[in-house]
Amino acid sequence: MKLYIAGGCGEHGRNCFHVTGNNIDFLVDCGLMAAEQDRYPRLLSQKISRIQMVFLTHSHADHAGALPWLYENGFCGEVIASKHTLEQLPFKPKKAITLENICASGQEGVCHNLNIKWGKSGHCLGSVWYRFGTEGKTIFFSGDYMENSPVYRVDRIRGQQADLAVLDCTYGKSTTTYEKACEELLTTVERLLQKHGTVVLPVPKYGRGLDLLFSFLDSGLKTRYYGDAHFLAQLWNMQFSSSWYHMDGKTLFEAVHPYSKGRNGIVFVSDPQLRGTSAFKTAVETIKGGGVGIMTGTVEKGTSSATLIEMGKMFFCRYPVHLNYTQYENLSQENQFAITIPYHSAEVRCDKSIIEI
Numbered sequence: 494m495k496l497y498i499a500g501g502c503g504e505h506g507r508n509c510f511h512v513t514g515n516n517i518d519f520l521v522d523c524g525l526m527a528a529e530q531d532r533y534p535r536l537l538s539q540k541i542s543r544i545q546m547v548f549l550t551h552s553h554a555d556h557a558g559a560l561p562w563l564y565e566n567g568f569c570g571e572v573i574a575s576k577h578t579l580e581q582l583p584f585k586p587k588k589a590i591t592l593e594n595i596c597a598s599g600q601e602g603v604c605h606n607l608n609i610k611w612g613k614s615g616h617c618l619g620s621v622w623y624r625f626g627t628e629g630k631t632i633f634f635s636g637d638y639m640e641n642s643p644v645y646r647v648d649r650i651r652g653q654q655a656d657l658a659v660l661d662c663t664y665g666k667s668t669t670t671y672e673k674a675c676e677e678l679l680t681t682v683e684r685l686l687q688k689h690g691t692v693v694l695p696v697p698k699y700g701r702g703l704d705l706l707f708s709f710l711d712s713g714l715k716t717r718y719y720g721d722a723h724f725l726a727q728l729w730n731m732q733f734s735s736s737w738y739h740m741d742g743k744t745l746f747e748a749v750h751p752y753s754k755g756r757n758g759i760v761f762v763s764d765p766q767l768r769g770t771s772a773f774k775t776a777v778e779t780i781k782g783g784g785v786g787i788m789t790g791t792v793e794k795g796t797s798s799a800t801l802i803e804m805g806k807m808f809f810c811r812y813p814v815h816l817n818y819t820q821y822e823n824l825s826q827e828n829q830f831a832i833t834i835p836y837h838s839a840e841v842r843c844d845k846s847i848i849e850i
């Protein structure tokens with residue numbers, strides 16, 4: 494079996510891993526780089542037309558955003574992902590297979606000569622890790638992985654065996670623990686709320702927004718909470734996907750009011766880079782009223798979020814939804830992985846682009 498890294502190692506974005514063997518040819522993720530140039534995975538059309546399957550770890554653009562490009566370049570295979578990931582994609586794959594129809598989490602299933610095992614990765618609704626086996630070899634992908642989420646369930650990666658493992662290492666050399674990062678964020682939010690009255694939090698459509706809300710409520714932070722329609726819908730829908738959450742979401746849903754202009758409190762907008770007009774308008778209204786913003790995840794260059802940070806109207810304070818290098822190493826040691834590859838960080842280099850096992 495051979496792994497070709499088509500993107501995602503030594504860089505942040507366009508995660509794409511090409512696995513080939515005697516009878517198999519598949520991708521794990523097919524993501525976009527946020528930058529303007531060099532956005533797509535390094536894959537040529539001749540190779541793309543032979544790919545049988547694309548397994549998605551989750552729906553974020555750096556993992557699934559290049560799928561339309563893959564189709565344009567001759568892909569005609571199947572897209573396999575959890576039910577929620579498939580539902581969250583902004584486009585409909587031509588041939589899709591729901592992961593839950595192959596096997597339940599933690600069980601072994603088979604698809605096109607490939608033995609598959611998967612588990613929840615704790616990063617967002619529908620996010621998973623994979624272990625694939627074929628021709629007597631095994632390869633493991635953690636996807637974007639987080640064990641500390643108070644909201645999303647995780648099937649902890651422990652005691653897994655693989656000849657090769659590609660593991661989350663997004664935060665690179667940072668040594669900040671989850672607890673420390675949460676503490677810093679809470680202090681920052683409290684301070685900015687006191688000073689400015691309103692804090693706007695741009696969050697991904699699916700991901701850390703729910704974690705943030707839970708953490709604020711859990712800490713006893715006394716303020717009012719507002720959310721856009723998508724944020725409220727996420728909270729309402731928690732009750733229908735109980736196997737993915739630690740809670741039914743009722744308390745969270747009841748704590749949040751629909752956004753209305755001019756009220757003090759915390760405002761969640763489901764658009765991390767403020768690309769859409771509605772989220773941007775909310776942020777501008779908040780700031781004009783004396784409020785500020787806090788970015789809790791990656792700021793993409795050239796976006797409205799980046800501009801507001803440059804203007805000093807928005808601050809950066811990370812909420813962790815990935816691993817750093819120390820946590821990556823710990824994860825390697827808690828499993829039997831013969832070779833491990835760190836991915837998702839520009840700070841951690843990977844010398845090889847092809848690994849044979």
Ligand SMILES: [Zn+2]
Pocket residue numbers: 551553616637
């Ligand atoms: Zn992600």
Ligand SMILES: [Zn+2]
Pocket residue numbers: 553555556637837
């Ligand atoms: Zn990612």
